[in-house]
Structure formats: C-alpha cells, structure tokens
Amino acid sequence: MSSDLSRRQFLGSACCAAVGATGLLSSLASLRLMGAVASPANGPQLPARAGALPSDYKALVCLFLNGGNDANNLVIPNDDPGYNAYVAARSNLALPRTGLLPIAPKTPDGRAWALHAAVPELQGLFGAGRAALLANVGTLVYPTTRAQYLANSVPLPRQLFSHSDQQVQWQNSVPDKPSTTGWGGRLADLVNAFNSNNEISMSISLAGKNYFQVGRVVNQYSVGTGGAVTLSGSTATSGADFARFQTQKDLFGQAQSALFEAAFAGISRSAITDAELLNAVLSRSTPIATAFPNTTAGNQLRMAARLIAAAPNLGLKRQVFFVQLGGWDTHAAQLLNTAPTTGAHAGLLAQVSQAVDAFYKATVELGAAEQVTLFTTSDFGRTYRSNGDGSDHGWGNHQFIVGGAVKGGDIYGRMPVLTVGGPDDTTQGRWIPTTSVDEFAATLATWFGVSPTDLSTVLPNIGRFAKPNLGFL
Amino acid sequence: MKRIVAGAVAFAVLLLLVVLAPWRQPPPTPSPVAANPAIGPSPGLGQPEPSPAVPPPPPERSTLADALNAPGGEIHADLKIVAGVLETFRSNFLQTGNPAGNNAEITATLTGRNRLRLALIPADHPAINREGELCDRWGTPFFFHAESATRMGIRSAGPDRRMWSEDDVVLEP
Numbered sequence: 001m002s003s004d005l006s007r008r009q010f011l012g013s014a015c016c017a018a019v020g021a022t023g024l025l026s027s028l029a030s031l032r033l034m035g036a037v038a039s040p041a042n043g044p045q046l047p048a049r050a051g052a053l054p055s056d057y058k059a060l061v062c063l064f065l066n067g068g069n070d071a072n073n074l075v076i077p078n079d080d081p082g083y084n085a086y087v088a089a090r091s092n093l094a095l096p097r098t099g100l101l102p103i104a105p106k107t108p109d110g111r112a113w114a115l116h117a118a119v120p121e122l123q124g125l126f127g128a129g130r131a132a133l134l135a136n137v138g139t140l141v142y143p144t145t146r147a148q149y150l151a152n153s154v155p156l157p158r159q160l161f162s163h164s165d166q167q168v169q170w171q172n173s174v175p176d177k178p179s180t181t182g183w184g185g186r187l188a189d190l191v192n193a194f195n196s197n198n199e200i201s202m203s204i205s206l207a208g209k210n211y212f213q214v215g216r217v218v219n220q221y222s223v224g225t226g227g228a229v230t231l232s233g234s235t236a237t238s239g240a241d242f243a244r245f246q247t248q249k250d251l252f253g254q255a256q257s258a259l260f261e262a263a264f265a266g267i268s269r270s271a272i273t274d275a276e277l278l279n280a281v282l283s284r285s286t287p288i289a290t291a292f293p294n295t296t297a298g299n300q301l302r303m304a305a306r307l308i309a310a311a312p313n314l315g316l317k318r319q320v321f322f323v324q325l326g327g328w329d330t331h332a333a334q335l336l337n338t339a340p341t342t343g344a345h346a347g348l349l350a351q352v353s354q355a356v357d358a359f360y361k362a363t364v365e366l367g368a369a370e371q372v373t374l375f376t377t378s379d380f381g382r383t384y385r386s387n388g389d390g391s392d393h394g395w396g397n398h399q400f401i402v403g404g405a406v407k408g409g410d411i412y413g414r415m416p417v418l419t420v421g422g423p424d425d426t427t428q429g430r431w432i433p434t435t436s437v438d439e440f441a442a443t444l445a446t447w448f449g450v451s452p453t454d455l456s457t458v459l460p461n462i463g464r465f466a467k468p469n470l471g472f473l
Numbered sequence: 474m475k476r477i478v479a480g481a482v483a484f485a486v487l488l489l490l491v492v493l494a495p496w497r498q499p500p501p502t503p504s505p506v507a508a509n510p511a512i513g514p515s516p517g518l519g520q521p522e523p524s525p526a527v528p529p530p531p532p533e534r535s536t537l538a539d540a541l542n543a544p545g546g547e548i549h550a551d552l553k554i555v556a557g558v559l560e561t562f563r564s565n566f567l568q569t570g571n572p573a574g575n576n577a578e579i580t581a582t583l584t585g586r587n588r589l590r591l592a593l594i595p596a597d598h599p600a601i602n603r604e605g606e607l608c609d610r611w612g613t614p615f616f617f618h619a620e621s622a623t624r625m626g627i628r629s630a631g632p633d634r635r636m637w638s639e640d641d642v643v644l645e646p
Contacts, residue, residue, distance in 0.1 A: 158569065158622070159621070160573050160574075161573050161574060161619050162570075162573065162621055163620050164620060164621040164624075165621055165622055331616070331618070332636075332637035387616075389636065389637045392575065393619060427578070
C-alpha cells in the first residue's frame with residue numbers, strides 16, 4: 001500500500017471507513033438483538049436494569065368506554081325531590097332506589113347522590129378517598145351556555161353526537177379542527193425524556209390502535225392481554241414453524257434496495273425483537289398476586305399492571321396505557337324492566353367496577369398506588385330522556401378517576417341541573433359540558449409532570465378554559 | 474378596460490344569484506331544536522328580514538324525497554331515499570358532514586334550517602309529523618344513528634311500530 005496518499009484519497013478512504021463503521025455498529029446493534037433471537041433458549045438480552053419502581057415513576061391509564069356510557073345511571077340523585085324528578089324524566093330507564101349505593105362527596109352541592117347498584121367496588125374506592133368523580137365533562141371548543149348553544153353563537157365541536165367524531169375529539173382534545181395526534185401521544189412526546197430507554201414504547205395500548213396515543217415522536221405499541229403479539233412460530237424451537245419463522249427473520253434481515261421493502265423489513269424486524277424483549281421481561285417479572293376478573297376489562301388491566309411491574313426492567317419512568325371496553329351504545333335493552341340491575345348497562349358497569357378495583361389493588365401490591373392514576377373516558381353521555389328502550393347519544397358525561405394520588409371521595413366540576421329543557425340541556429337531556437376535556441386532560445398532564453408553560457403543547461385549546469387544574473390530583 | 478371587468482363581475486354575481494335563488498328557502502321559524510354546526514348564524518332568527526326591493530322567485534321544491542312513503546313503495550326503498558337525501562346534504566356541507574342531533578333536529582336541518590337554507594325535503598312533506606320528525610310509512614319516526622360525519626345508520630320500526638323489535642328495518646351506512 002502506497003504511503004503517498006493524496007488528500008483526496010485520504011478523505012475518500014476516511015469517509016468510506018466512517019460509513020463502514022456506521023454499518024458495522026448498526027449491524028452489531030442488530031446482532032445483539034438478533035443474537036438473542038437466534039438463541040431462543042437463552043432469550044433476548046435483557047437491559048441491565050431491575051428492581052422496584054423508582055420513586056419518580058408515574059403511569060396514566062385511560063379506560064375508554066366505547067359507545068357512550070350512560071352515566072346518568074351511574075350517578076343518580078338520591079334525595080327525594082331529585083330522585084322523583086329522575087324517575088319522571090327517565091321513565092323506564094330509572095333504577096329502583098332500593099339498591100342504589102349512596103356516596104357522600106366531601107364538597108356537598110345541596111343534593112344527595114348514589115351510584116348504580118352494580119358498582120360496589122367503585123363506591124368503596126370513592127368512600128376510601130381513592131376515587132373521585134368528574135361531573136359533566138365533554139368536548140368543547142369554548143365554554144358554552146345553553147343560550148349560546150341554541151343561538152349557535154359559539155363554535156361547537158364538529159359532529160356532536162356522532163360516535164367516531166366524538167371518540168376522536170375526546171382522544172385528541174382538539175374538537176374544532178383536524179388533528180393528527182392524540183393528547184396522550186403529545187403528552188408522551190413531551191415526557192419521554194424521563195425515560196432512560198425506549199426499546200419498548202412508553203405508550204402501550206391493550207386495545208389495538210387508538211387516536212389517544214398517536215404522537216409525533218413516540219409511537220404506540222400494541223400489546224395483547226397475554227403479552228406482546230408475536231408471529232406464528234416465534235416460540236417454536238424446532239420443526240416447520242421454527243423453520244418458517246427463521247426464514248422470515250432472515251428475509252427481514254436482508255438488505256433491501258427499495259425504500260418500501262426496506263421500511264417494511266425494518267419495522268418487521270423491530271416488531272419481532274420488541275416482542276421477544278417484552279415477553280422475556282414479562283416472564284421474568286414478579287407475578288402479580290392480586291386476582292383479576294377474567295373479563296375484557298379485567299384481562300387488559302391485569303396486563304397493564306404487569307407492564308407497570310416491568311417498567312424498571314424496561315428503563316421506563318413514565319408509561320401511558322390505553323384500555324378499552326365496548327358495548328356502551330345502549331340504544332336498546334339498556335336495562336331489563338323486571339330486574340333493572342341486570343341489563344346490558346349494569347353488566348358493563350359491574351365489569352368496570354370489578355376490574356378497576358382489582359387494578360387499584362394490584363398497584364397497592366406493587367407499592368405504586370400513588371404513582372398510577374386510572375381515568376375513564378367515553379364517546380359522550382347519553383340522553384336523560386328514554387327512547388323507550390334505551391338512551392341515545394348525548395354530550396357531557398361523568399367520569400371516574402382512581403388511584404392513590406387522587407384526592408378522592410369528592411365530585412369535581414359541577415353536576416348538571418337534571419332537567420330536560422333546563423339550563424344545562426340542549427334538548428332531550430343532553431347535558432352541555434360544564435368542564436372541558438382540555439381541563440380534565442390538563443389536570444392529568446400536570447400530575448404527570450407537564451409544566452404549566454408546556455400545557456398548551458399537549459392541549460392547544462387549554463387557554464380558552466378557566467381551570468387548567470381541577471384539583472383532583 | 475376597468476368598466477368591462479366591473480361589468481363582467483357584476484354579470485357573474487347576478488348569474489350566481491339567479492342560479493342559487495331557487496334553492497333558497499325563506500328564513501325558518503325559530504324553534505327549540507338544537508343548533509348544528511352546519512347551520513351557522515341565522516340572520517332571520519328573532520328579527521324580521523328586510524323587505525327586498527324585488528320579490529324573490531318562489532323557491533324550487535326539492536323532489537329528492539317525493540317518493541318517500543309513496544303508496545305501492547316499500548321500506549327498503551324509503552330508507553335509500555332518506556340515505557340519498559343525507560348524501561346530498563353532505564355533498565353541500567363537506568366541512569361538517571351529516572346533520573347532527575335527534576330526528577327532529579336532523580329533519581329541521583334537512584328542511585332548510587341550515588347555513589345555506591338548503592331544503593332537501595319540503596317542510597310540508599307528508600312524512601314529517603307534528604313534532605317535526607321524519608317518519609316511516611307506518612308513521613313512526615326514523616331512528617338516525619350517527620356513526621361519523623359521513624356515516625349514518627337509519628332504522629325504521631317496521632309495521633309493528635315498535636323500535637328495536639324483530640321487524641325493524643335498518644339501513645347501515
């Protein structure tokens with residue numbers, strides 16, 4: 001080799017070496033993961049982190065009640081005038097007073113309230129100060145009065161009373177214009193710096209794709225109730241399934257010249273390695289002893305609890321979970337008149353109550369009760385007036401917030417005047433929200449570590465509303 | 474040159490007015506039905522309209538729903554007619570999509586209580602009951618199920634007039 005390298009030759013060689021080194025490092029990184037993959041008996045290489053949850057760990061769990069929960073039958077007036085008016089307005093949807101579960105909010109509003117008979121666990125959490133209610137919260141572009149609504153004098157959320165539009169608006173909190181991100185995703189983008197590792201995303205969905213967790217930087221990662229979703233054959237150690245899986249991995253590992261193929265191969269490789277890593281971490285994490293009900297909500301929340309327990313091994317100090325339960329669009333058969341506590345709505349409420357209670361107990365078991373906050377959301381509330389067999393699409397709704405950090409045992413916001421045609425009604429008993437989704441989300445985001453100056457990054461419309469912190473955390 | 478341009482602009486404006494005028498309904502009577510983003514500010518609500526110098530031509534009556542509930546017709550065709558009316562509405566309100574609310578509110582919007590005063594169903598259509606609801610051929614109000622800005626389920630209670638029973642007829646979007 002000649003020692004008389006020209007400057008041009010030297011620079012050219014150096015560049016090639018740099019590119020080569022980049023490729024080598026990249027390959028080494030891949031080999032580290034693929035090496036683990038290639039030795040299934042050994043399992044993937046776990047990050048060198050372990051132990052209990054750090055004191056500054058926090059998790060938010062969004063429990064989305066898909067279809068529109070009729071919270072008019074979750075929180076029921078329990079004084080004589082209030083209950084009688086409730087029966088008169090709701091007719092066949094009215095629950096019998098016997099069996100209702102009384103609650104005693106710390107801040108009385110002059111009315112007495114009770115919960116649906118199917119949620120004794122939530123009543124217990126409320127009474128113990130571990131759960132709070134947020135009254136009449138919903139999508140708003142600006143604070144809106146009935147007069148403004150009827151006169152159409154303030155901008156209103158697009159497509160009120162429509163399922164998918166309201167679901168999206170609850171999850172992105174931008175009801176007046178299209179948004180490509182959800183508020184959970186924007187929140188994750190902002191606080192992801194807390195995490196020392198991003199091998200597994202801090203945004204995990206237990207219910208598939210959702211708008212809530214769509215961020216610009218942090219991607220949502222979908223996990224099943226049994227763990228990360230894997231390709232068929234990924235757990236096999238021999239035979240045809242094993243051979244097919246290895247062949248797939250080899251194909252995904254080959255260099256691709258076309259951009260689309262390269263991206264597809266890269267994502268597929270990443271999916272395989274992420275799944276193997278997460279499942280390995282889950283399998284080595286301490287099992288959770290708390291019993292969960294074997295239901296849709298119970299199984300999802302059980303996995304959320306397991307992922308919280310695994311957070312130290314994943315290098316995560318912030319996690320956002322999305323859990324979902326469908327079936328709340330109770331236009332028909334909302335309840336059975338012969339036994340009003342056994343209809344479709346009662347069954348769903350019971351499932352939520354039991355699953356949320358188990359989840360809270362699991363966080364206590366993990367020593368993380370004060371670091372995990374669960375909150376419910378839904379498309380919209382439902383009409384106070386019965387349609388004869390159920391209730392139709394409404395607007396404002398009541399939500400639960402559960403966790404050790406919650407200033408529980410109280411109702412935040414303002415319960416609406418439960419009068420069809422009253423000051424809080426559009427028509428039909430569709431309550432105009434007196435608290436916005438922005439205020440609800442801002443309170444949660446503030447607890448999660450977002451500074452007041454950064455709130456508008458997560459919630460662009462928050463400046464339009466009076467209370468960026470509702471005080472329930 | 475400026476005069477020619479001004480004349481052309483004036484002619485275009487006049488032509489536009491002539492083209493749009495047949496679809497414009499007189500201002501609606503204020504009603505308790507709810508607001509709709511498609512409605513926009515209603516200049517006629519709560520105040521008299523100024524008298525125009527030239528009486529407008531009588532509004533052209535939309536024929537989109539003429540065959541709705543017609544004798545000899547059948548419910549599936551009726552549902553498609555209603556779906557067609559909604560589709561036409563959406564094509565005129567691309568930003569907002571379907572009319573929002575319950576049957577009475579949706580019917581009010583379809584009969585002209587909207588920003589363009591576009592009456593796709595005449596307000597005196599026999600399918601509209603006293604409560605302002607659009608009804609099926611057995612006299613029961615249709616049930617509108619808003620799934621999204623572009624998807625609306627339409628349900629008829631069927632001959633037994635009981636919603637959510639076995640003989641209901643549903644047009645899914």
